[in-house]
Amino acid sequence: MKFLSDYRAPDYTFDSVSLSFDLGENVTSVRSSILVVPKSSVPLVLDGSNLKLVYVKINGLEAQDVELTSSNLTLLAPPKNPFKLEIGTEIYPLQKLNNDEGLYYSSSNGYFVTQCESAGFSKITFYQDRPDVLAKFTVRIEASKDKFPVLLSNGNLVESGQLDNNDKHYSVWSDPFPKPCYLFALVAGKFEARQEKFTTRSGQLVKLNIWSPSEDVAKTEFAMAVLKSAMKWDEDVYGLEYDLDNFNVVSVPDAFMGAMENKSLNIFNAKFLLVSQWTSTDADIQFLMGIVAHEFFHNWTGNRxxxxxxxxxxxxxxxxxxxxxxxxxxxxxxxxxxxxxxxxxxxxxxxxxxxxxxxxxxxxxxxxxxxxxxxxxxxxxxxxxxxxxxxxxxxxxxxxxxxxxxxxxxxxxxxxxxxxxxxxxxxxxxxxxxxxxxxxxxQAGTPCLKISSFYNPQASTFTVKCRQETAPTPGQADKSPLLIPLAVGLLNSQGRDIPLSRVLVDGIESSPTVEHNESTGAITALLRTEHEFTFLDVKEKPVPSYLRSFSAPVRLITPDLREEELYFLFANDSNDFNRWDAGQRIAKSLILDMTTSFQNGQELTTPLAYTHAIKTILSIPTLNKEFVALVITLPDDKELLEMTEVADPDACHFVRRFLIKCLATELKQDFMRVVKENRSSEPAFEFNPESKGKRDLKNAALYYLASLNDKETLELACEELDNATNLTDLLGALSAISQNPGQEREKILASFYEKWKHERLVVNKWIHLQTSADTPNNVELVRQLLHHPCFDPRDVTKVSALLGGFFSCIFNFHAKDGSGYEFMADFVIEVGKFHPKVIFNPMNPAKLCLSLLF
Structure with a gap:
């Protein structure tokens, strides 16, 4: 067990590191030369595992008093003054001893790649594998030129060439900025680059390269555009310039970590970096924008x-x-x-x-x-x-x-x-x-903020009382009040924001922070368990809008806020987050009430007030379409079950499906209009907020319509499937069709696979779509997919697609007959041996439904 309170600064620091690699699939030799600076006279303990130690030298002489274990190399009596430490090791990439950590060789794709965060570097050579040991790295790589024509590492390329009388070549990389070893990276293989340049605001020219297998180069165009946008944005907003002569990004098919921010050499799983209209959905592209920017932003916040x-x-x-x-x-x-x-x-x-x-x-x-x-x-x-x-x-x-x-x-x-x-x-x-x-x-736990209010018409004041509580958590029974910024807006009877220029905080007048441009409202900081503040000059009783723009990560409880006030906020709130949240709160309350009625054997009826509210939202042309698509999407089964005292997945699922069909029936013409108005009209595929919003809204409406499972809506969904000009619309139509089990569904799914079986990323989507389907008894279909020709248990992306989809479907995973749990156990035993960490992802507690487990 490791404890934060036990932290000690390193007894030895490393000033500089020289690494030399002779890459081979069977045996790779690694030589390191480290300038060590002692801070004390205790033994120097180096981390290392699954390494063959060849030699240890101190200042050029064979080291004495060395102790080697399965996880450490210890110098028992190192010099008291700075010294040069040289270590030779061998590693055996084809034996795959390290669960994809350290230096990894992909035999199916023929390349070397590293994954060193968090403790992978000590599976390459012996080292102090901790993030507070920073050193300047120089790296020399030697390898077969035929097998590995591209040799990359961190920093600037300072030398490269052919080795004499040999089929090997080499490259030397130097990184002038000190870094921890978890940011070390090496890539060697057959790649081609998309090359562009970026000029920093100080005039430095930076060479940008996105490397991928040759057949994927065309799919890296969007990633390059995002990278350049991120570099410019970091300069404009944070004043941070990139600091080296080049920036390399590499796309590999089976990088376990997804993406890694290694200094100047970012490594991505291909599915997160490659974009085309037929292999990437809008959600994929949105994720790519975030992750490419994220890994670049680490250059300063994580690397420097x-x-x-x-x-x-x-x-x-x-x-x-x-x-x-x-x-x-x-x-x-x-x-x-x-x-x-x-x-x-x-x-x-x-x-x-x-x-x-x-x-x-x-x-x-x-x-x-x-x-x-x-x-x-x-x-x-x-x-x-x-x-x-x-x-x-x-x-x-x-x-x-x-x-x-x-x-x-x-x-x-x-x-x-x-x-x-x-x-x-x-x-x-x-x-x-x-x-x-x-x-x-x-402090662990989510703070709960309970708010009540009182309007005084004689004094024209509106008083808000807040009480914060955080429930006990394991190891922390007592909780202290947190500093919570609460953003508040007040709406008048016309649905407009009331200016909030004066407020009494505990009886003392002050000016609240107001950001009208974001409709944030007044921001008041809560410091104690209980707080009271009063807004002055409020001429009529308002409808309050609390926690605007999610001003703090807290749970909000507003017992005074009536249902009609939530509907008022849903229709009028100028803060889009709170408008969406009001709609979600209404929908959750509605579904849970209907679930209780269903469990009691009562007949379910169409909720007219909610139906009218959705109809109104659909009729406002000025609203952002991406926002509207979120507004009309109901809370999922997992969210709903977490709000129940006794979870009943079947009842909750039935009621949610019932509500979807009610809305589709009552608003059929509205949804038909939305589909037709938001069909793609661009001659070529475009990804921008407007186009994405149209696709999101159209596919949300199509899903509602297809729930009716009648001839007209099925023909419409099939028409959208046939006429789709991009993967988002293609999968949107396929998803709509797939919610209705039957021969037509199976025929369409089989036809889709035959058409797209050569596109790996699209097949992964096809797998996920089927395993996530909430059709009854879907566990059997999931088991069948394990034996489908497209599924390979050694392919991390296939495993993630299948397992991630299945675990996302609460209805089938938590099936009352236990078939979901049985499948989970069988799958973990059979496939977990190949990818133990991937199995952890969908099974982690935050993705399951705790109310069904504890």
Whole structure:
């Protein structure tokens, strides 16, 4: 067990590292030369596993007093002054001893690639494998020119050429910026590059290369455009320039981690980097925009300033996630991005916080570093960490946040930092102590904010009373109040925002922070368990809009807010996030009430008020279409079941399907109009906010219509399938058709596979679509797919597609007959041996339904 409180600075630092690789599929030799600077006289313990030690030298002489174990190489009596440490090792790539960590050879694709975060470097050579040991790296790579014509590593290419009397060639790379070993990278194989250039604002010319197999080069055009946009945005918004002569990105078919921010050499799984209208959906492209920008943004927030230890991983990942979200918001619709981020956090982190796996954003302990890293990689620290970083901007304003960020970079460039370091920079830059803010990092659980209100017509005042509570979590029975920024808007009877220029906070008048351009409203900071504030000059009783733009990651309880007021907010709120949230709260309450009626044997009826509200939303032409698509999408089974005391997946699923058909029946003509009005009209495929919004809305409407399972809607769905000009519309139509079991469905799915079976990424979508289907007894179909010619248990993308889809369907995974659990057990036993970490992803607690497990 590792504890944050046990942290000690390294007893030895490394000033510079020279690495030399002689790459071979059977045997790869690695030689390292390290300039070691002692800070104490204790033994030097180096990490290393699955390595054959060839030699150890100190200042050119064979080292004495060396102890070797299965996980460490220890120098028992190293010199007291700086010394040169040389180590020779051999590794055996074809034996695949390291579960895709360290230096990995893909025998099916013929390339070498590394994965060193979090502890993979010690499977390449013996080293202090910890993030607070930073050194400047020089790397020499030798390999067969025929097999591995492209040799890449971090930094600038300083030398390359052919080796004398040999079929081998070499390249030498030098990175002038100190980095931890988890950011080391090497790639060798047959790749071709899309090459472009970028000129920084100071005039430095940067060569940009996106490497991929030759057949995929055409699919890297969009990724290159995103990369250049991210580089420009980082300069414009944060004042950060790229710092080397080149920036390399590599697309490989089977990179386990998905994407990795290695200094100047980002490595991506192909499915996250390659784009074409027939192999990528809009969601894929949106994800690509985020992940390409994210990995580039790590150049400063993660690489130039790294984290001191893995307890601080939410600092580099949370901060970079926040920067990614801001980038996507500036590139598209901010409210849609806010909804997506908040929705993800609620479904994942909030759920985990309510169960036995609750942990702080920065855990105080962990058993294995791979566990805390996997939790972060799957968003359980980084998403929450991003929201916590966003609190700084909400509390200090954007200019205050940027001042603090600039100071943080200036203070810690070239060093390893902590969450406290970032907090202190924010405080010092803004002359504000941000009292109790660090509790967001150390206290587990989701704060619950209960709000009541009172309007005084005689005094024209509106008083808001807030009480915050955080439920006990394992190991933390007592909770302290957090610093919570609460954004509030007040709507008059016409649905317009009431100006909020004066407020009494605990009886003292002050001016609230107001950002009218984002319809944020007044922001008041809550510091204690209970708070009261009163808005002045409110001439009529308002309808309050709380927690606008998801101003803090908290659960909101508003017992005073009546159903008709939620409908009023759904129709009128100027804050898009709160408008969407009002609709979701109405839908959840409606479905849960109908579920109770269904369980009691009562007849279900069409909810006319909700139907009318959706009809109204569909009729407003000025609304962002991407936003409207989110508004008309019902909460999923998992969200609904988490709100019930006794979970009943079958009843909940039946009622949700019933409501979908009710809306489709009552609004059939409206949905037909939406489909026809939003068909693609561009001569060529385009990805932009407007085009994406049209496709999102059209496919949401088509799904409703296809639920009717009549001749007219089936013909419409088939027409959309036949006329689709991109994968988004193709899968949108296929998904609509697939919700109705029967021979026609099976015929269309089989035809789709025959047409697209040569496109690996499309086949993965086909697998996911079927395994995620909520049709009854779908477990048998999933089992059949295990034996389909397209499925390979050794292919990580196929496993993720099948398992991820199945686990996303609460109805079938939690089937009452236990068939879902039985399949899970069989699958883990059979396939888990190939990809144990991939199995963890869909099975992690944040993706399951805890109310059905505990």
């Amino acid at each position: 300033v790294t984290c001191r230890d893995w307890f601080q991983i939410s600092l580099k990942e949370g901060l970079t996630d926040f920067r990614e979200l801001e980038f996507l918001s500036d590139m598209g619709c901010r409210s849609v991005r806010t909804i997506a981020a908040a929705s993800s956090l609620r479904k994942r982190q909030f759920q985990e916080d309510s169960g036995p796996f609750a942990h702080p954003v920065r855990p105080a302990s962990y058993v294995e570093v791979c566990v805390i890293h996997l939790l972060n990689s799957y968003g359980l620290c980084s998403y929450h960490g991003a929201q916590v970083i966003g609190l700084y901007q909400t509390l200090l304003g954007k200019s205050g946040f940027l001042k603090g960020f600039k100071l943080y970079i200036e203070r810690h460039d070239g060093h390893a930092a902590t969450c406290e370091d970032f907090y202190q920079a924010m405080c010092d830059a803004n002359l504000d102590d941000l009292s109790s803010f660090m509790l967001w990092y150390t």
